[in-house]
Amino acid sequence: xxxxxxxxxxxxxxxxxxxxxxxxxxxxxxxxxxxxxxxxxxxxxxxxxxxxxxxxxxxxxxxxxxxxxxxxxxxxxxxxxxxxxxxxxxxxxxxxxxxxxxxxxxxxxxxxxxxxxxxxxxxxxxxxxxxxxxxxxxxxxxxxxxxxxxxxxxxxxxxxxxxxxxxxxxxxxxxxxxxxxxxxxxxxxxxxxxxxxxxxxxxxxxxxxxxxxxxxxxxxxxxxxxxxxxxxxxxxxxxxxxxxxxxxxxxxxxxxxxxxxxxxxxxxxxxxxxxxxxxxxxxxxxxxxxxxxxxxxxxxxxxxxxxxxxxxxxxxxxxxxxxxxxxxxxxxxxxxxxxxxxxxxxxxxxxxxxxxxxxxxxxxxxx
Numbered sequence: 001x002x003x004x005x006x007x008x009x010x011x012x013x014x015x016x017x018x019x020x021x022x023x024x025x026x027x028x029x030x031x032x033x034x035x036x037x038x039x040x041x042x043x044x045x046x047x048x049x050x051x052x053x054x055x056x057x058x059x060x061x062x063x064x065x066x067x068x069x070x071x072x073x074x075x076x077x078x079x080x081x082x083x084x085x086x087x088x089x090x091x092x093x094x095x096x097x098x099x100x101x102x103x104x105x106x107x108x109x110x111x112x113x114x115x116x117x118x119x120x121x122x123x124x125x126x127x128x129x130x131x132x133x134x135x136x137x138x139x140x141x142x143x144x145x146x147x148x149x150x151x152x153x154x155x156x157x158x159x160x161x162x163x164x165x166x167x168x169x170x171x172x173x174x175x176x177x178x179x180x181x182x183x184x185x186x187x188x189x190x191x192x193x194x195x196x197x198x199x200x201x202x203x204x205x206x207x208x209x210x211x212x213x214x215x216x217x218x219x220x221x222x223x224x225x226x227x228x229x230x231x232x233x234x235x236x237x238x239x240x241x242x243x244x245x246x247x248x249x250x251x252x253x254x255x256x257x258x259x260x261x262x263x264x265x266x267x268x269x270x271x272x273x274x275x276x277x278x279x280x281x282x283x284x285x286x287x288x289x290x291x292x293x294x295x296x297x298x299x300x301x302x303x304x305x306x307x308x309x310x311x312x313x314x315x316x317x318x319x320x321x322x323x324x325x326x327x328x329x330x331x332x333x334x335x336x337x338x339x340x341x342x343x344x345x346x347x348x349x350x351x352x353x354x355x356x357x358x359x360x361x362x363x364x365x366x367x
């Protein structure tokens with residue numbers, strides 16, 4: 001498995017979760033570390049040494065895609081590409097990585113699609129997108145790591161340390177990346193909803209970091225809500241379940257365009273498994289996974305009225321906390337649809353089928 005991330009990255013969590021049913025001697029995880037060129041050399045060396053029967057590439061990125069395509073064409077080594085995004089469209093519509101990078105992204109993405117023995121995608125709309133292009137795709141959703149028992153004492157201590165006692169907490173978790181084209185950053189909806197909730201004990205919590213964090217802080221100052229917004233920064237993955245228990249309401253907002261429609265996002269399964277009440281835009285996989293009471297309409301790429309609808313729904317939940325009881329059914333739904341116990345079985349069936357249907361030269365003979 002070529003993992004575009006370090007050993008502690010969210011990509012590594014997915015790689016370990018999906019491959020958990022394979023014996024250790026049957027799987028080798030290679031992580032992207034020490035820069036792309038160093039990673040490229042290390043991955044090529046590992047492939048020459050171990051001669052795998054199947055290659056699995058996590059995310060459409062450098063250097064994994066060129067390596068996979070090369071080994072496919074030169075050595076007939078089949079590969080599966082696991083992707084949760086349409087990266088060219090995401091870059092084009094957000095303005096991130098624009099300019100000369102866009103043609104390269106377009107070429108890399110389509111090269112990866114056309115040479116893959118199978119595509120693994122994480123959203124139903126993404127599968128439909130590929131089906132319209134006659135590309136073989138299998139849905140294996142974003143998952144969540146096994147939920148360890150969370151100590152309520154630890155949650156209360158964290159709540160007190162962050163100044164959340166007596167507050168109704170609305171939170172977001174994710175990469176804070178600023179979109180030059182849309183002029184927003186993840187968490188923008190929370191910041192713009194808070195002014196309409198000034199008469200209520202509502203406080204926002206933002207988990208994550210990125211180049212957009214400064215914009216988000218400045219937007220909070222402009223909106224007069226900086227004193228009601230707490231930034232935790234990046235936290236270790238093992239601490240995510242504890243931090244999520246701080247949230248009364250968790251937000252997952254996707255723009256209503258192709259990049260948003262194809263996504264599950266890793267946040268939704270995590271929120272569900274933690275039993276948080278979720279308010280999500282009615283876009284992508286959230287529309288299929290969550291009860292209708294947790295969904296809000298989102299119009300187009302940037303819906304300027306969405307924060308108002310969000311604030312109105314939060315107000316309703318503050319005034320009628322009994323409505324939060326709907327969240328109690330989410331952990332069971334997460335276990336049935338997004339747990340690695342379920343996803344790893346789907347994954348094992350797929351990789352076994354692909355390995356035996358298209359073995360490389362000198363590869364295994366089906367039993």
